[in-house]
Amino acid sequence: MSGRRIPVMIPRLGEEEAQAAADAVRSGWVAQGPRVARFEQEFAALVGAGHGVAVSSCTTALHLALVVLEVGRGDEVIVPSFSFIATANAVRYVGATPVFADVDLATGNLTVATVDAVRTPRTRAVIGVHQGGVPFDVAALRSAADGWGVALIEDAACAAGSTAYGQPVGAGSAISAWSFHPRKLLTTGEGGMVTTDDPACAARLRRLREHGMNVSAADRHASAQPVLESYLETAFNYRMTDIQAAIGLVQLGRLVGLVAQRRALAARYHDLLATIDGLVPVRDPAHGETNFQSFWVLINQEYGVGRDEVLAELAAAGVSARRGIMAAHLEPAYADVTSAPLPVTERLTRDSLILPLHHALTEDDQDHIVGVLRKLAG
């Protein structure tokens, strides 16, 4: 090894983002203001939603989605355990009980059957996660949730630029939560968004992210007349800054190119990995296209080497891979939750790993990574 290191992810940030952030600073308005408003409109348009409400993270977006749906104590919310822990945590923030459902082996996503298996009369909502960018079957889950009289929140943290049934993930969704953490395709450092088609829901979300005020601080500042605000409910400070939104506005223009580049690199991984027995890379589901935010590979028995050993060998060869997506029910924070058996979740979290995939990954890098995997297989 020549001291080369291949990171699992590098955010695509350039001089344009630096300039935009500097312009926001020079404007003298750095808190939530005009750039946040523009970012909301442009992001919502990009994902086919009527309204966007920018917040500080996807975690706070999920929290507000549950608050706005008035989910609370005594309610159950079905979530995949196979997700970043924020999905389950948000349910606890509102005092409700997370109920873990298993996922499909190929997509890592909830299905109508896995949700139905754990549904009870106390189920108020389901949080479907478009895991790693792979869209869940929105047509099936939305119509099942409607039939059950249960709200469907979409955790689209990873899914900007993914599509389902030919539409962007987010289109036709009652409420979706997004992340702009640097591990995602679009980043604002930290940051998130809630999108919805319902104007009343959007209006309440705007109030909830800003202390419950009936008028935003930006609007008060812009007014020539004194505006006496009032606080309509106990709420939160989950605002995004204009510096973040300035960066986000530049990032939006990169999305189409980033997705195309990732899909081309993923296709090349598929070709290279097809020659190694026992490695099953994530692929597009029948109903849509992933942005390949995470390129995970499931290790089957024929491969002959366990996941942790593979990770160690990759690390020794300068490749920063990651364990597969976590399972919340196996973490100490959820040790008190009794769930139905989650065999697919446990299989996926134990036997999968995430390979580097980002705009700066070269074919030479891919050959090196797959070379390590091939050599290990013997």
Ligand SMILES: Cc1ncc(COP(=O)(O)O)c(C=O)c1O
């Ligand atoms: C599925 C999912 N939901 C929620 C989050 C939380 O996002 P954030 O870091 O923006 O709070 C993540 C972050 O990795 C995620 O992958």
